[in-house]
Structures are given as structure tokens and as C-alpha cells.
Amino acid sequence: MFAIKTVALTKKFGEFIANDNISINVEKGKILAIVGENGAGKTTLMNMLYGLLKPTSGEIYVNDEKVDFRSPADAIKHGIGMVHQHFKLVPSLTVYENIFLGNEDVFELDIKYRKDKVFKLKTGFIKKKEEKEIIKNLIEENNFNIDPSKKVKDLTVGAKQKVEILKMLQRNADILIFDEPTAVLIPQEIEEFFENVKKIKEKGKTIIIITHKLKEVMEISDNVYVIKQGKIIDYLKTSNTSEAEIANLMVGRSVLLKVDKKYRDLSNEKVIYRVQNLSTKDKDGKTVVDNVSFEIKSGEILGVAGVEGNGQTPLAHLLTGMMLPTSGDIYYKDQRITSFWPKELRKIGLGIIPEDRYLYGLCEEMSITNNLIASSLDDENICKRGIFQTKEIDRHCDNLIDKYDIRLSEKKGNISSLSGGNAQKIIIARELEKRPDVLICSQPTRGIDIGAIEFIHNSLLNYSKNGKAILLISSEISEIMSLSDRIIVMYKGKIIGEVDAKNTTLEELGLLMGGVGFGSQT
């Protein structure tokens, strides 16, 4: 008996076949990984299993029972729970309120009628104390270390994920689906997440993880389905395969899992970008960037490492003109550019790749073309006397789409029709095409697939080779280590240490990130 079995499951969106004849068997009590490239159809498949999408054809069986889900509520009834990549939590509610949402424990009034018949009247008043107690116990049972009465908006991303997991456990889900669960987590949280998943598995639950991080597949799963262009290509036992083999199946060619960084001697290069004693506060008055100073030379990639939430985000906001400093200065080629607006920064030769691509990098509901030209509207070729030069724009965009290997599902579509990796490539294409001398780059590969990561890493390396400076802020240590020349580590808003990327070790960086400062000054 399989926990979930699909037979010839197909989902079409108009002409586009997202899932083509997918038949999978999910073994009970095992951890199954489903891997595939951007837009391969992983999430579509899971959304059908969770009742969010209706299959065009094909059948789904849960514990050998044929099911026909009309909504997630039906799937939940059959013991299926799903944690989406973007959590479905309500920020202003507390942890326990979120867990019980839609399923509240309410006071009941017993109304006796006739002789011994009792009608239970649900009052609509929530048993807050009882709910909190239940969740407190559940949290202790799972060693989750979160406060049930804290509001969700005050939690870290890792803790939010735990709330989602608790929600499924509270509803006694037997089959747990995770969509890209580690995409938003920091290394420590990923470790913890794996521990928790293993514990859940020990309880006899079945787990499905959608991911593209092959290292994690190897570490946690029992079996792997590889999915490509909507089709299942292979079913492997994790213990009998390797990262390289899966990568090969997934992308259809071998992928360089390590970038090939050539270190150059930068001692003769000029300092092009300089930050001096920069500090700022958040809206609660807490100092979040504390006396930060650094320099970048032409041709250098400076990595900013650190556990997320140690000031990298406000630092990036300061450097890109989104936020004002309380003190300190920024210099570009000896010109003081503190508090310049993003437009002015771009004009003098800075490129900006923001951390949250949909919030600050792109306009999701506008066309790909409009997003690609967004920073060139002052260019006479693009916009002459306020009128778009459509022909030239089309040529320009086709060129970029080609050059940066952006894969479109529809040519004139909006950004929202693109996968994360391709959306990020739009930003990369737009920014690099302006040939900025300094590129401020935050989390350039967060939550995207390996094909796109590889492409973006190579684009950045090639770009720096032309004597351009790059500031790379990332919480992905491997990314920082493999791309940077020099690495500074942020801890509680300060720069706690600086190391040479060529000679450093993961241990050294790990200690710095944990706040133990002994970094060698270079």
C-alpha cells in the first residue's frame, strides 16, 4: 500500500502541459524528494495532491482510496498537509491562533431538551487558554522552542516554518508536503529542520520534499523522483545515486556544482567604492548597522557573510539609497554619495540587485519588456521625448532574453509568469547591461534552481573580470566562499572580522558568524 499513488496525472494550462502523465508512488513512512529545474512542474504536481489545482486527467489514490479533492480542506481530511514556499500565516495573530485558524476550539453550551437529549451549541467564543495549553504541549513534545503566544510577525523565518509544521501536526496530517522548505532558511535552521523532519518520520509519517538543492536530497531523502519538463524521468533510491547523477538527469547535462574562480592579484587596483563608519537605526530605534567601514577595489568581489538578521538587509538598503544613515559616509570614486536616491546612484554608475526581487527589483504585474527597460528610461534610444521607441525596445529585449538565457512561457507575459530563477535573470540582465562600475548585489540566488544559480554565478564572475567591483551580500556561505576575493562577516550590525576567501575555511567563517571574532586582517 502506498501513502499516495498517482496514475497518469496530467495538468494543462491552456496549451501548456505542466504535468504530463505523471505516475508516482509515495512509500509510507519514507522521505521522498521530488527534484527538478525551474518550471519543471514540481509545484503543480503538489498543488494537485493538496487540492489547490484540479487535474485535467488522471487519478490520485491516498492509502489506496481514490480521491477527488475539490479544495485543500478535502486534502486535509485525508491527512495531507502542505507547507508552501511562501508561508500562509497571518502575521498579526499569535502562534497558537495561527495553528488553530479555521479549526478553532470554541466554548459549547449544553442545551438539554426533552429528557436526556443534549444539543451542543457552538458559541463562537474561542477557548484561548485551552488552545494555548495544547500548543505549548505540542511545542514541548517536539522541542521547538517557540513561544505560543508570540505574534507571528515577530518570529524569524525558521520559527515561522516551525509554526507551519506544528499546524500540520496539530491536524494529525500523515502525509507532509514541503515546497522548497530550505529556500529561506539559514544554515543553522536547515540543520534543525532536517532533525525535525527525521523525528517526524520516526513517528511513522510520510514526507514529500520538493527541492532543487541536491546536497539536501542526498542528506535527507530515501527516494528521489526526478522531474523534467512536466515528465517523470527517473525514480532512484538515494543510497544508490549521487549528486552528479541527479544533476545530470535534472538539467540534462552535467552542471558545474563548483564555480571555477580564478584569484587575481588586486594589489595594484584602485579603490573604487568606500564606506566609512556607516550606522543606522530601525524604526524601533535599535542600531542595526553599527559603524561599518570597508573598501572595494576594481575587479574585486567583496563578500558580506553573516547569519541573516545581523544587519545585512539594512546595510544593503543604505548602500542602495533605500534608507538613510544616522552617521557615516559612502564614497564612489572619491565622490560622496551618501543618501543618494537609487536613480542618482544608477546614473553615476552603480548597479543594484535587491534582496527581495519581487518587492524592490521587479514589478510583477508588468510585462517582461517593461521590467527590462525600467532603468533605461532616460536613454534616448528607449524613450525619446516621452515616447517609447517600440522597435528598438523589442530588439533590445530580445537581445537580452537571448543573452541571459531567460526562459519565457509566453513571450509577452508578465513577470508573474516567470519562475524565480528567470525573474532573477531579468534583474541581472537589466543591471549588468548598464555596465555599472560597482554592483551592489544582495542574495542573488535565493530560492532559485541550480541551472539559474550556475548561470548567475558565472555572470557575476565574468563581470568582475572586466575590472568591475561587486559587493556580494549573501547568507549562502558556499556562494560567498566560491565567488569572493575577500569576505567580511557581519554580526549584530558590526563587521566582526575580515578574511581572505582563498585561505579561509568553513570553520573559521562559521565561528565569525557565530560572533567569535578573530578574523585575520588582510
Add this chain to the structure above:
Amino acid sequence: MKVIDVILINTFIFALPIVLSTLGGLIAYKLNIVNIGLEGFMLLGGLFSGLGVYYTKSYVVGLLICLIFSGLIGLIYAFFAIKLKSNFIITGFAINVIAGALSAYILITMDRKDLDLNVVNAENLKLVFSGTENIPILNGLINSHSPMFFITIIIFILLVVIFNSTRFGTYIKVIGENEKAARAQGIKVDLIKYLALILSALIVGLGGFAIAVEQIKLFTPDIIAGTGFIAIAAFYCGNGKPSSSLLYALLFGLAKALAFTLAFNMPQVEGILKIVPYVAIVIVLTVTAIIKRRKSLMRGVYQDE
């Protein structure tokens, strides 16, 4: 009576309809719907309660008729906003226009300029706690309130309870904050919206009742005079929280009372004093916006979070 007592009593009188409209409006605001039709909702509430009172000469029957029709108007508004997915700003605006037109039309068909509602002697309904009439300030605070004053207090407490400890209130907040999450949890979003909007309309309608039957004792198409719009400012300033929205509503009531009292004493400049409450609103709105902005060094982010 001391001046301060007069101002206090006037504050409560002017604030009462603002408070009712604010409390009703904030329910919709919690659903992420800014109902600019509050003015029209109030006028229709006043119209139907006026008709009820005029024909039956009964306070209670007038109240019931007001509630029935307000609920109906709420249902219509909800039907447009939810089922037909109309733009709620335009729908609200339409209600304002229709309310004015309908009031005028009904009066014309009745061949009257106004409805005299003095048939219910509202003065007799006012409550005075014996022995407190002569204590300054306290007299102003607790005495000579109409029944609607106490109904309002009950409604306020009910709303606080609904939002803090019931499923219905929680769902309203969740839908306003993240409708997708609410749907993913299997919450009946549309049903909750209908119920909340009808509840909202009922409370706003009572505001119209308070003005027409209890205060002016007369119905004409212009009795509401901007109260509904002031209410929008009140729940906006109060961030949709019942208690702080109530405070802002009282503040605006105070501004109106001050203007009224001053105008009573200085009839020469009456016209200019009429703008006092509105200037007060603009100042309060500006100050709250500046305070919100001050806390953040972020550029270009005007929304919370």
C-alpha cells in the same frame, strides 16, 4: 450649567453619531474595505427611522425599521462588493448619491420639506441620575444621555469582545490581512464578509437614527452633514482598533462641540468657526502620518511593514 459641562454634553452629542459610524466603518476597514458610503448609510438610516417614527409615532418601531433597512442596504453593498466584485469606492460613492436622491424624492412625493420627528418626546427618554445634577463635570459626563448613548457603549464593548475572543472577529481580521491564507484554511470568506458588512451597516444606520430621531428631531436630506466622512478619518487615525478609533471619534466630537459652543457665544464669526472640526481633522491626520513616518529611516515605504 457651567461652560465645561455644556462642552462635555455637547461633545457627547456631536460625538455619538461619529462614534457609531466609526465603529461600523471599522468593521469593514478590518476586512480591508474602506467604505466611503458611510455618509449615505447614515442618511438612509435616518430616512427609514424617520419614516418609521413619523408614521408609527413610536421610538422602538422606528429603531426596528431603521435596523431592518440598514441591514438590507448592508446586504446590497456586500452583494456588490463580494458577488459582483465591484470597486467598493465607487459603490460607496453611489450609495452616497442614491441616499441623497432617495431622501429628496421621498420627501417630494410626500409633498413635504421635512419630517417632523418631535412626535416622540426624546427629552423624556434622557436619563438623569438623581443627586448628581449639581456635581460639576460628573453631571456633564453621565447625565442627560439618550438611550442611543447607552446602546453605543454596549456596541463598543461587544465589538471589543468580538475582535478579541470570538471566531467571527478573528476571521474578519484574518480575511483583511491575508485573504489567501484564510481561503487556504477553509474559512468561508464570503459568508464572513457578508455578515461583517451587514453588521457594519446596522451600526452605521443607528448613527443616522441618533441624528434624526434623538438629536435634530427632524429629517431633511442634509442632516448628516459630513459625519460619515469624519468617521472615516476617525477609524483611519485609530488604525481600525476599536478603542483608539473611539478616542479619535470623541476628539472630532469635541472639536465640533467647541466650534458649536464658540459660535453660540460669538455669532458674528459663526461661519468661520464651522470649519474648526475639519481643520482639526486635517491637523490630526497630518500629525499621525508624520509620527508614523518619523519612526522609520526607510525611504519610499509609506505603509507599515
